[in-house]
Amino acid sequence: MMKKIDTCGMSCPQPVLMTKNALDSSPDGLDILVDNNTARENVERFLKHSGYSVLVKEEGDIFTLEARK
Amino acid sequence: MKGRKGIILAGGLVGIISVLLVHFGNPANMGFCIACFIRDIAGGIGLHRAEVVQYIRPEVIGLVLGAFIISFKSREFESRGGSSPFIRFILGTVVMIGALIFLGCPLRMVLRLGGGDLNAIFGIAGFIFGIFIGVQFLNKGFNLKRNYRLAGSEGYVFPVVNVGLFILLLVAPTSIFFSESGPGSLTAPMAMSLIAGLIVGVLAQRTRLCMVGGTRDMILFKDSYLLLGFVSIIVFSFIANKIFGYFTLGFEGQPVAHTDGLWNFLGMTLVGWGSILLGGCPLRQLILSGEGNTDSVVSVMGMLVGAAIAHNFGLASSAEGVTANGKIAVIICFVFLGVISYVNSEGLVKKRLKTREMV
Numbered sequence: 232m233m234k235k236i237d238t239c240g241m242s243c244p245q246p247v248l249m250t251k252n253a254l255d256s257s258p259d260g261l262d263i264l265v266d267n268n269t270a271r272e273n274v275e276r277f278l279k280h281s282g283y284s285v286l287v288k289e290e291g292d293i294f295t296l297e298a299r300k
Numbered sequence: 301m302k303g304r305k306g307i308i309l310a311g312g313l314v315g316i317i318s319v320l321l322v323h324f325g326n327p328a329n330m331g332f333c334i335a336c337f338i339r340d341i342a343g344g345i346g347l348h349r350a351e352v353v354q355y356i357r358p359e360v361i362g363l364v365l366g367a368f369i370i371s372f373k374s375r376e377f378e379s380r381g382g383s384s385p386f387i388r389f390i391l392g393t394v395v396m397i398g399a400l401i402f403l404g405c406p407l408r409m410v411l412r413l414g415g416g417d418l419n420a421i422f423g424i425a426g427f428i429f430g431i432f433i434g435v436q437f438l439n440k441g442f443n444l445k446r447n448y449r450l451a452g453s454e455g456y457v458f459p460v461v462n463v464g465l466f467i468l469l470l471v472a473p474t475s476i477f478f479s480e481s482g483p484g485s486l487t488a489p490m491a492m493s494l495i496a497g498l499i500v501g502v503l504a505q506r507t508r509l510c511m512v513g514g515t516r517d518m519i520l521f522k523d524s525y526l527l528l529g530f531v532s533i534i535v536f537s538f539i540a541n542k543i544f545g546y547f548t549l550g551f552e553g554q555p556v557a558h559t560d561g562l563w564n565f566l567g568m569t570l571v572g573w574g575s576i577l578l579g580g581c582p583l584r585q586l587i588l589s590g591e592g593n594t595d596s597v598v599s600v601m602g603m604l605v606g607a608a609i610a611h612n613f614g615l616a617s618s619a620e621g622v623t624a625n626g627k628i629a630v631i632i633c634f635v636f637l638g639v640i641s642y643v644n645s646e647g648l649v650k651k652r653l654k655t656r657e658m659v
């Protein structure tokens with residue numbers, strides 16, 4: 232089971248910071264929940280910069296970003 | 301208009317439009333200045349009586365409505381709020397006081413540099429220093445807690461208020477104020493100012509342009525995206541100023557500026573640090589306000605009140621320099637930012653609790 236973090240309601244740069252910190256303890260991958268486009272773009276950009284592949288799933292207003300090494 | 305090209309283009313257009321606004325009547329190096337313009341609006345509706353800075357600036361109204369229209373169209377508009385509203389209000393006040401010590405928000409700071417005003421270098425140094433301090437607290441877990449989805453109507457109120465403000469400007473009843481001299485009397489034609497605001501509002505909403513985010517993301521994540529926008533504004537406003545013959549290099553005699561390097565530095569340190577805690581510069585707060593984010597609306601209201609306080613209490617600087625009251629206010633604001641940063645940094649507070657348990 233991949234580790235999951237919920238960044239809903241947090242405004243930038245918090246979602247990216249939370250992602251960065253969570254990756255320190257689970258460097259193989261992570262599922263990140265975000266609830267707005269800005270956070271989605273920022274987290275996705277950060278993950279790609281850090282060498283992860285990202286799959287975005289949209290359910291209603293919530294996006295799940297699946298980051299894998 | 302995505303990616304690095306998008307943000308460079310947006311920054312470039314902001315730089316060029318700013319110089320055009322000066323060409324058509326705005327004060328020099330002040331095509332856009334969120335702090336100055338909110339201050340002028342505070343004067344326009346009589347919240348302060350500094351006669352030289354009173355005008356309901358249509359640029360601000362345009363920015364909010366531009367962001368509103370484009371976010372509504374792209375389905376990014378959403379009523380949100382509830383993330384430490386009163387702390388944000390006071391942070392807005394602090395940012396405004398810092399900006400009026402320096403005489404410009406971060407956007408005008410880069411426009412001043414693009415116009416050859418070297419005093420802006422002290423401002424930029426202070427701004428980066430302030431961002432650096434703020435980032436240290438972000439790394440220690442600083443946050444203002446989450447926001448929430450609010451009643452659908454909540455986010456529409458601020459754009460509607462801005463429409464009301466524009467109507468007020470058009471009708472111009474005797475109860476609103478118009479400067480007859482000074483920066484507040486220097487204005488581009490109303491329609492042009494509104495359209496310029498609308499265009500920049502759309503660009504800034506799409507690209508998330510933010511003056512404080514550039515340096516912050518570079519330090520935190522080595523991400524240069526937003527910084528490209530920041531640099532692009534300097535480069536393109538410089539080119540446009542050169543073309544129009546407005547570029548004058550130097551420290552002395554710069555328009556709506558003073559030469560006190562130390563207080564230019566400290567004023568912008570407040571702005572940088574405060575904006576980091578708010579999550580974005582004054583421009584970004586206006587854009588988010590148009591997107592339905594009422595936390596940002598509260599920050600903007602804090603700036604409005606901050607502007608009134610700055611002039612009613614004699615804190616704001618002028619071309620003559622910084623006032624004694626202004627210096628005292630800066631020190632009080634630093635203490636406030638220090639306390640807010642500390643008590644909201646989860647890492648620091650937990651550490652203190654742990655130490656207490658061990659004793």
